[in-house]
Structures are given as structure tokens and as C-alpha cells.
Amino acid sequence: MDKSYSPADIESRWYDTWESRGYFAPDLDAEGEPYSIMLPPPNVTGSLHMGHAFQDTIMDILTRYHRMRGQPTLWQPGTDHAGIATQMVVERQLALKDVSRHDLGRDAFVDAVWAWKEQSGGTIERQMRRLGASVDWSHSRFTMDQGLSDAVTRVFVSLYDDGLIERRKRLVNWDPVLHTAVSDLEVESVEEKGSLWHIRYPLADNGGHVIVATTRPETLLGDAAVAVNPDDERYASLVGKKLKLPLTDRTIPVIADDYVDTEFGTGCVKITPAHDFNDWEVGERHDLPVINVLTPDAAMNENAPEAYQGMDRFEARKQIVADLEAAGLLERTEPHTLMVPRGDRSNTVIEPYLTDQWYVKIAPLAKPAIEAVRDGRIRFVPENWNKTYFNWMEGIKDWCISRQLWWGHRIPAWYDDEGRVYVGRDEADARQRGGLGDEVALRQDDDVLDTWFSSALWPFTTLGWPDKTRRLETFYPTSVLVTGFDIIFFWVARMIMMGLRFAGDVPFRDVYIHGLIMDAQGQKMSKSKGNVLDPIDLIDGIELEPLVRKRTTGLMQPQMAPKIEKATRNEFPDGIPAYGCDALRFTFASLATTGRDIRFGLGRIEGHRNFCNKLWNAARYVLMQTEGHTIEAPRSLTLPDRWIRSRLGALLRDLETHIDNYRMDLAAQALYEFTWNEYCDWYLELSKPALQEGDEAQQNATRHTLLTVLEQLLRALHPFMPFITEEIWQKVAPALGLSGDSIVITDWPQAPAADKEAEEHVAWLKAVLQGVRRIRAELNVAPGKPLDVQLQGGTEPDRAHLERSESLLRGVGRIAGFEWVDAEADASQCAVALVDSLRLLIPLKGLVDVAEESRRLRKLLDKERKDLARSEGKLGNSRFVDNAPEAVVAQEKERLASHRATVEELEAQLERLAALGD
RNA sequence: GGGCGCGUAGCUCAGCGGUAGAGCACUACCUUGACAUGGUAGGGGUCACUGGUUCGAUCCCAGUCGUGCCCACCA
Numbered sequence: 002m003d004k005s006y007s008p009a010d011i012e013s014r015w016y017d018t019w020e021s022r023g024y025f026a027p028d029l030d031a032e033g034e035p036y037s038i039m040l041p042p043p044n045v046t047g048s049l050h051m052g053h054a055f056q057d058t059i060m061d062i063l064t065r066y067h068r069m070r071g072q073p074t075l076w077q078p079g080t081d082h083a084g085i086a087t088q089m090v091v092e093r094q095l096a097l098k099d100v101s102r103h104d105l106g107r108d109a110f111v112d113a114v115w116a117w118k119e120q121s122g123g124t125i126e127r128q129m130r131r132l133g134a135s136v137d138w139s140h141s142r143f144t145m146d147q148g149l150s151d152a153v154t155r156v157f158v159s160l161y162d163d164g165l166i167e168r169r170k171r172l173v174n175w176d177p178v179l180h181t182a183v184s185d186l187e188v189e190s191v192e193e194k195g196s197l198w199h200i201r202y203p204l205a206d207n208g209g210h211v212i213v214a215t216t217r218p219e220t221l222l223g224d225a226a227v228a229v230n231p232d233d234e235r236y237a238s239l240v241g242k243k244l245k246l247p248l249t250d251r252t253i254p255v256i257a258d259d260y261v262d263t264e265f266g267t268g269c270v271k272i273t274p275a276h277d278f279n280d281w282e283v284g285e286r287h288d289l290p291v292i293n294v295l296t297p298d299a300a301m302n303e304n305a306p307e308a309y310q311g312m313d314r315f316e317a318r319k320q321i322v323a324d325l326e327a328a329g330l331l332e333r334t335e336p337h338t339l340m341v342p343r344g345d346r347s348n349t350v351i352e353p354y355l356t357d358q359w360y361v362k363i364a365p366l367a368k369p370a371i372e373a374v375r376d377g378r379i380r381f382v383p384e385n386w387n388k389t390y391f392n393w394m395e396g397i398k399d400w401c402i403s404r405q406l407w408w409g410h411r412i413p414a415w416y417d418d419e420g421r422v423y424v425g426r427d428e429a430d431a432r433q434r435g436g437l438g439d440e441v442a443l444r445q446d447d448d449v450l451d452t453w454f455s456s457a458l459w460p461f462t463t464l465g466w467p468d469k470t471r472r473l474e475t476f477y478p479t480s481v482l483v484t485g486f487d488i489i490f491f492w493v494a495r496m497i498m499m500g501l502r503f504a505g506d507v508p509f510r511d512v513y514i515h516g517l518i519m520d521a522q523g524q525k526m527s528k529s530k531g532n533v534l535d536p537i538d539l540i541d542g543i544e545l546e547p548l549v550r551k552r553t554t555g556l557m558q559p560q561m562a563p564k565i566e567k568a569t570r571n572e573f574p575d576g577i578p579a580y581g582c583d584a585l586r587f588t589f590a591s592l593a594t595t596g597r598d599i600r601f602g603l604g605r606i607e608g609h610r611n612f613c614n615k616l617w618n619a620a621r622y623v624l625m626q627t628e629g630h631t632i633e634a635p636r637s638l639t640l641p642d643r644w645i646r647s648r649l650g651a652l653l654r655d656l657e658t659h660i661d662n663y664r665m666d667l668a669a670q671a672l673y674e675f676t677w678n679e680y681c682d683w684y685l686e687l688s689k690p691a692l693q694e695g696d697e698a699q700q701n702a703t704r705h706t707l708l709t710v711l712e713q714l715l716r717a718l719h720p721f722m723p724f725i726t727e728e729i730w731q732k733v734a735p736a737l738g739l740s741g742d743s744i745v746i747t748d749w750p751q752a753p754a755a756d757k758e759a760e761e762h763v764a765w766l767k768a769v770l771q772g773v774r775r776i777r778a779e780l781n782v783a784p785g786k787p788l789d790v791q792l793q794g795g796t797e798p799d800r801a802h803l804e805r806s807e808s809l810l811r812g813v814g815r816i817a818g819f820e821w822v823d824a825e826a827d828a829s830q831c832a833v834a835l836v837d838s839l840r841l842l843i844p845l846k847g848l849v850d851v852a853e854e855s856r857r858l859r860k861l862l863d864k865e866r867k868d869l870a871r872s873e874g875k876l877g878n879s880r881f882v883d884n885a886p887e888a889v890v891a892q893e894k895e896r897l898a899s900h901r902a903t904v905e906e907l908e909a910q911l912e913r914l915a916a917l918g919d
Numbered sequence: 920g921g922g923c924g925c926g927u928a929g930c931u932c933a934g935c936g937g938u939a940g941a942g943c944a945c946u947a948c949c950u951u952g953a954c955a956u957g958g959u960a961g962g963g964g965u966c967a968c969u970g971g972u973u974c975g976a977u978c979c980c981a982g983u984c985g986u987g988c989c990c991a992c993c994a
Contacts, residue, residue: 002953004954005956006954006956190990190991197994213994214994215994216994228994260992260993261993261994262994265993265994266994267994269994270993270994271994272994278992279992279993279994280994339993340991340992385923385924389923389989389990392921392989392990393989393990486988486989490989521931523987591932591942592931592932594933596925596932597923597924597987597988598925598988600931602943604930604931604942604943605931605932605942605943607956608943608956609942610956611954611956611957612956613956614954615953615954615956615957617953618953618954618957619953619954620953621953621954622952622953622954624953625952625953626953666932666933670933670941670942673941673942681953681954682958685953771959771960775959775960775961777948778947778948778961779960781948784948784949784951784958784959785949785951815951867938868938871938872938875937875938878974880974881974881975882974883974884973884974885937885975886937889937896938
């Protein structure tokens with residue numbers, strides 16, 4: 002093996018092997034509880050980001066772990082057609098060539114999107130392979146595959162037949178740039194500074210006026226009334242009167258409605274049913290006319306006075322305010338912050354707009370979905386997310402599922418010349434169901450479905466639904482959904498609703514909600530901020546210049562480029578080193594805490610790259626020590642052998658708990674700690690004397706333990722770091738005579754039983770060695786200089802421990818010899834370390850700097866005295882002694898005794914030193 | 920306006936009723952035959968604040984301050 006670990010060599014060679022040998026396809030005949038995870042299908046809009054890589058790592062850990070436990074395990078991959086997002090990407094590409102989708106026409110455009118999908122989907126798959134994701138590629142799915150599309154149609158028709166889908170004309174969220182309706186979830190409210198214009202509406206009959214406050218003066222042209230609160234005495238006499246609508250020749254009534262808040266503005270509200278959701282409802286209650294004054298582009302239409310027709314809404318706003326002012330109708334303008342609805346894709350201001358759209362009546366679907374979480378058939382992890390879920394589900398509104406796009410599942414509805422609608426699986430079906438002959442001309446609805454409609458079916462359509470396939474029967478409901486909280490409403494809730502209705506059960510048992518990856522400053526990563534990290538760059542490394550180029554090209558706002566460049570050069574002056582996939586994955590695991598934001602900085606990943614190197618070198622040591630030896634099953638083990646096996650058992654038990662609880666951070670920490678602090682720092686060191694000085698049997702036991710523990714550790718690490726563990730395992734397994742082609746298909750290790758005797762013994766060894774080392778360090782004794790150690794006091798167990806491990810201590814601690822001395826022996830020329838009541842005296846004739854040693858001991862004494870006082874205080878308090886559990890009191894008594902002994906020893910030694918100093 | 924979080928070592932975060940932990944950073948010493956991507960030994964925290972419950976609170980409860988996110992129709 003090479004002296005240091007180089008990830009690039011290792012990672013390139015394993016993935017293809019695993020995949021081609023079919024390791025990732027589930028073994029449906031395996032015994033054990035089936036385990037399955039649906040990959041949240043990434044959008045085919047480009048490439049994977051850090052969030053995907055993070056999520057994929059968690060899913061892969063779970064998948065590999067359960068596969069090793071012998072369960073039939075499926076991680077189902079695929080991609081999402083992502084309607085709007087993908088259409089926009091392709092339109093933007095066409096725009097570079099000065100072509101619009103309308104130039105191409107629908108069919109040619111859809112072909113162009115398919116071409117893009119092939120390319121983009123390939124990129125995503127390549128990236129997932131680089132991450133080591135052990136998905137079942139042989140069954141990868143795309144939301145617009147034939148089978149999945151058929152399922153979508155089937156679900157649509159079924160919901161329609163049950164009266165849960167209907168087409169209605171009402172206000173929707175209209176995106177005037179994308180020219181499509183969007184759902185409530187796709188609208189983001191953004192706080193923005195605007196104005197509140199106070200406008201006079203003159204009374205029609207006599208003089209006088211009311212003042213209306215509005216943030217949207219341009220919609221005045223569509224006003225149908227002015228409303229006041231029925232209890233508002235200021236305006237009671239005006240209700241029923243007519244007002245002259247400014248800038249028009251219309252008159253509108255004053256109406257009374259509870260909706261109006263007397264405290265806000267002037268207490269008079271203009272009612273514009275065609276352009277405001279609230280006003281729409283007021284209009285319905287009062288039977289007001291609906292006057293739409295906007296075009297689909299949000300320009301003023303023919304219902305507006307001619308002077309404004311064709312003007313964009315914001316231009317019209319300016320003009321109308323100016324005209325009102327000129328007419329003396331503008332009372333005043335005050336600054337006002339308001340929540341502006343913006344499209345999450347286009348970022349343009351969304352208009353409430355009157356159109357025909359398809360809706361899912363959601364309440365009947367939501368009810369069982371709420372039940373499923375309430376009664377525990379689905380469990381959110383962490384649990385508090387169910388509150389978020391309930392809040393939303395209980396106030397859920399009908400879902401607008403039609404989109405005026407070309408890319409997506411075409412709505413299976415046809416119209417005849419009279420506009421009557423016929424729904425069916427296809428045109429022939431619609432015709433038959435509608436009892437229509439061939440002579441009736443039908444035209445299919447132009448719209449497509451919201452992309453989340455098909456995503457909602459993902460957990461069962463990917464398994465073959467509606468066919469009762471073996472995969473469906475085996476893997477549905479899936480075991481866990483791993484996702485971010487940002488799509489609980491978009492996706493999680495809808496999968497639950499659809500799964501319950503169409504697949505007859507919940508889609509998943511657990512929903513593990515993880516945090517979102519942020520940059521090192523806690524900022525959301527985004528192209529426009531220029532703070533995006535590409536997971537592949539962390540694996541392979543990237544030089545500064547290409548990184549700068551990557552971050553500054555293709556920006557929506559090119560003017561940001563210099564700022565981004567500066568920040569990038571500042572943060573990564575030397576670019577990004579190649580850390581390797583295993584280090585990246587281990588870092589993701591260690592970051593998977595319960596928090597919501599996850600800051601990703603380079604410090605952690607560097608530490609984990611070093612961790613890989615540590616593991617690599619530990620393996621190198623083990624192989625060097627075992628090469629050329631025949632390793633046999635040992636008949637007896639040394640105490641360190643027994644200790645490390647016992648510790649491995651503890652590790653494995655902890656790991657199982659942590660993985661079951663989705664605490665990958667704790668799992669990673671446990672692995673790190675065992676590997677570095679127990680196996681490498683202690684066991685490998687303790688093995689050296691045994692290999693050099695031990696007899697044949699001890700040597701064999703030690704070699705066997707070195708190999709066995711390493712081999713099992715590799716298996717435990719494998720779900721987290723698949724590549725390096727495979728590489729090392731290939732060398733370690735033969736040394737143990739293990740058969741098997743790959744670590745991927747090994748079994749999860751059985752945890753060895755706890756060995757209390759060995760644990761106690763090694764704890765004692767460590768205490769002795771650390772005492773000696775501390776003296777060396779603090780008194781500046783060369784690490785290699787052999788020391789004599791005298792032992793004073795102590796207990797029977799101390800003597801027994803020493804007897805069993807004297808030569809081991811000599812070897813590891815560079816100790817020339819041990820000698821028991823009686824209590825009266827002169828210790829004034831010695832440095833002292835204490836292991837409970839056992840005194841380690843290290844004679845350093847002439848080397849002990851009395852002042853220095855006194856200072857050192859005084860420091861220890863101070864701490865001991867403080868602890869002693871605390872123990873005394875506690876035990877002196879009768880309420881503590883009477884009330885605390887017996888075990889706690891007993892433990893405190895032990896501490897008291899131990900501290901008291903230590904304090905006495907230290908005081909005595911200080912006295913001796915003082916006498917020497919005089 | 921509701922809901923959900925967070926405030927622990929210089930930084931990023933675990934812990935959550937019995938004497939404060941990790942990684943990184945920091946200090947000193949060490950080219951010891953696995954590893955300087957390393958070793959050994961250290962330094963560093965009144966666990967935001969104020970009350971309460973308790974024998975005992977970083978942990979539970981109430982409130983305050985700071986901070987973040989989500990939802991909501993106030994023109």
C-alpha cells in the first residue's frame with residue numbers, strides 16, 4: 002500500500018464493478034423485512050447541488066446498512082420532468098439563438114425538451130455514481146415515462162369520476178411572464194416598500210366624497226364597489242349611495258361588509274372582484290360585477306378607458322396616480338410596506354386573474370392523510386414537524402393543477418365545439434364514455450398538469466402501479482422518506498394523500514426531515530449569490546481560476562460578477578483541494594444533526610480527509626504486521642485484544658441505535674472516535690510490544706485481533722465511506738482467509754460481547770501511561786528516555802494489573818523497570834503521578850526542578866481540593882443524602898474518598914519538596 | 920398576527936436532571952519503522968439573561984432579550 006491515501010485512484014475503480022455485478026438491485030428472495038427508499042427525483046434541469054449530495058449520502062448510508070443486514074433492499078432512483086423549471090431552461094437556451102417556443106411550435110419544442118432531458122439526466126446519473134449512490138439503476142424511472150404517464154392519467158380520471166377534480170372559472174395566481182397559473186405554494190410573499198394612495202371617490206348625487214386607501218391604484222378601473230364596515234358609524238349614512246368611479250364614467254355603490262377593518266386606512270375599501278382574492282369573495286356576497294381590466298401580460302385591456310389600454314400595469318399605475326392628482330382626487334400618498342406576491346420561478350409579481358382552471362378538491366383527500374400521521378402510521382423525524390404538517394393540512398385549499406405550459410402531462414380532457422368537456426384515458430375512451438360518435442370533433446385541453454401531480458404518485462408508480470407487481474407488493478409502503486422541510490407541502494403531504502387513496506396504504510413509514518445545506522456564513526447557496534459549491538469539486542478539487550469562472554459565468558445578473566469573484570478569491574485563495582468522495586460523505590453524515598441549517602465549511606471535510614488517511618495507515622500497519630504469517634483462530638486472547646473487541650461491540654451497538662434514530666452525526670462521531678482514539682491511538686500501540694516480545698500464541702492472537710477488528714470496522718464504516726473501505730477490505734479479507742468478492746455484499750458485523758475485566762484493565766493501563774507521559778511532557782523529559790518507575794501504596798487490583806501487563810507497560814511507556822517501594826521510601830527526588838491511591842514515583846535525580854515540580858503539583862492540588870470541597874458539601878447536606886438515589890450518593894462517597902486520598906498524597910509530596918528546597 | 924426553531928470553548932456544533940464534550944483553531948515538546956493528512960501533553964466555557972420547580976438545573980417550567988425560518992387576505 003502507498004504511504005498516503007489518494008482518493009482519486011481508489012474511487013475510480015470500484016463503482017462500475019459494483020454496478021455491473023448487480024449488487025444494487027434488490028434480492029427479492031432474501032429473508033428479512035424489506036427495506037426501501039424512494040429517491041426524491043431530482044429535476045432534470047441541470048446538475049446536482051450540495052443538498053442533493055447530502056441527502057443522497059444519508060439515503061445511501063441507510064441503504065447500504067440495511068442491505069448488509071440481509072434485508073431485501075431497494076433504493077429507487079429516477080428523475081422529475083419539473084414542468085416549469087425545465088421548460089424555462091430550454092426556453093432560455095432557445096432565446097440565445099433568438100428563437101421562441103412559439104417559433105418552434107408545440108411538438109418541436111417538446112422534442113427539444115426531451116433532448117435536453119437526455120443530456121441533463123445523464124449528468125445527474127454520472128454525479129450520483131461519483132457519490133457512490135447504490136441505487137437500483139436497472140429500474141430507474143422518469144416521471145414522463147410511458148408507465149408513469151399512464152398512471153397519471155388513470156389517477157386523474159379516477160379523481161374526476163369521483164368528483165374530486167373539476168374545472169372552474171375563478172381567480173388564480175397568474176404569472177404574467179410565464180403565462181400560466183401557479184399554485185398557492187409557488188407564490189412567495191416578499192416584504193417590499195410601496196405606497197398607500199388615498200384617493201377621493203366623489204359621491205354621485207351631491208357633493209362630498211369618501212377616501213379610499215389602496216396599494217394598487219391601477220385596479221381602480223375594475224372597481225365594482227366601495228365597502229365599509231357595517232358597524233362603522235362614520236359611513237353608515239353612505240351605505241347604498243352611489244359613487245363616481247374616478248377616471249371612468251361608471252358609478253359604483255357603497256356596500257357594507259364585515260371584511261372591512263375600521264382601524265386600517267380610512268375604513269373604506271375599494272372592491273375589485275377581478276383582481277383580488279378577498280374582493281372576489283366580497284363580490285360574490287354582494288353579487289357585484291366582475292370587471293377584468295388586465296390582459297394575460299398584465300397590461301390594461303379593453304375594459305379600461307381607452308387612454309390606458311395596452312399600458313403595462315406599473316406604467317398604468319404611474320399614469321393613473323398622475324391623472325388622479327391632476328383631477329384633484331389624490332388626497333395624499335404615504336409610504337407603506339406590504340407583502341408582494343412573487344412567482345417562485347419568474348420572480349415577477351403574481352396577479353389574481355380570472356381564468357378557467359382544473360382543481361383538485363383537497364379536503365376529502367386531506368382528512369385521511371391527517372389521520373395517518375395522527376395515529377402514527379406515519380412518523381415525522383424529528384417529531385415536531387408533524388405540527389407544521391397539521392397546520393398546513395388543516396387549512397389546506399383546493400389545488401390548482403392545470404398549467405399553461407407545453408412540457409408535462411397533457412390533461413386528459415377533450416372539448417367539443419360547444420365547449421362541453423369529456424374526460425378519459427385517451428380520446429377514444431373519452432368519446433366512448435361521453436357516448437360520442439366519430440363524427441363529433443374533439444379538441445384536447447392544451448394545458449398540462451402541475452409537475453407535483455405526478456411526483457405525488459412516485460412511491461407507487463415507480464414500483465409498477467397499477468399493476469400488482471412483485472416490487473410493489475414487496476416494497477410498498479416504503480420504509481422512509483428522506484427529504485428537506487422545504488418540500489413538506491409540495492411533495493410529502495401530497496404523496497400521503499395520493500398514496501392512501503390509490504395504493505391503499507401510506508407511502509412511507511418514517512419521514513426523516515433533514516436540514517438544508519448553507520455556505521460557511523449560513524447563507525443559502527445560490528448561483529446568483531455566487532456561493533455555490535459543487536460536490537464534485539470537493540471530491541476532485543478545483544483550481545482557483547476555473548472556480549471563479551464557474552461561479553461568474555451564466556449569471557442572471559452579470560453585474561454581480563466582480564463581487565462574486567472577489568469573495569471567491571478571498572475564501573478560496575488556493576482553490577479547493579481534492580478531498581475525495583469518502584471524506585465528503587463522512588462530512589455530510591457528521592453534519593446531519595437535528596438543526597435546520599447546516600453550515601458547510603472546509604474545516605470539517607479536511608479533518609475527514611485526514612481521517613481517511615488515518616484509516617489507510619492503520620490498515621497499512623496491520624498488513625505489514627501480518628504479512629507472511631499464517632493467522633489462526635486464537636485459543637486465548639491478550640487483555641488488549643479482549644479490550645478492543647469489547648470496544649468494537651460497544652461501537653456496533655451504538656451505531657445500530659444511531660442509524661435507527663437517523664442520527665448520522667452521532668454514528669459518524671462514534672466511528673471516528675473508535676477508529677482514531679481507541680483502535681489507532683491505543684490498540685495499535687498496545688499491539689506493538691506483544692508482536693515484538695510476545696510468544697507465538699500472543700503474537701497470533703494479536704495479529705488475529707488486528708485483522709479481525711479492522712475487517713469488522715471496515716464493514717461498519719462501509720455505509721459511510723464505501724470506496725476506501727472496499728479498497729482496504731480487498732487486502733484485509735484474504736489475510737483472514739475470508740471468501741467473498743466485495744465488502745458491499747458482506748454481512749453487518751455481529752457485535753462482540755462486553756468484556757468488563759478487559760475494559761477495567763485497559764482503563765488502568767491508560768491511566769498509568771498517561772500519568773507517566775504527563776510527567777515527561779511537563780518536566781521536559783525526552784519522550785524516548787527510559788524511566789524507572791517506583792510504585793507506592795495502591796491496592797491489590799493495582800498489583801494484579803501490573804503483574805499482568807508489566808512488560809506491556811515497559812514497552813509502550815518506555816519504562817526501564819517497575820519497583821514496589823514501601824510507604825516510607827524517600828520520594829523527594831521523584832516526580833509523582835497518581836492513579837487513585839496508587840503513587841507512581843519517577844526518580845529524576847538532579848533532573849527535578851523543585852520549583853517547577855511544586856508548581857505542577859500545586860496545580861493538580863488546587864483542582865483536587867475544589868472537587869473535594871464540592872463532594873464534602875454535597876454529602877454534608879442531609880437533604881441530598883436523604884433524597885438522592887442511593888447509587889448517586891454511593892458514587893459521591895467514592896469520589897469523596899478518592900479526592901481525599903489524592904489531596905493527602907499531593908500535600909505530602911509538596912511538603913517533601915519544600916523540605917528539599919530549604 | 921399565528922406556528923416552529925436557535926442562543927454551550929475563538930469558530931462550527933453535540934449533550935439535555937447528578938462533577939461540561941467533539942472537530943477545527945490555539946500553546947509546548949517530538950522527523951519514535953502505520954500515519955507530520957502525524958504523535959504526546961496542555962490552555963480555553965459563571966452552558967444569553969431573570970425568576971421558579973428540585974436535595975441538585977446547561978438540561979424541566981415561566982418570562983425577558985437576541986436571532987432565524989415557515990404560514991397568514993388586512994386594502
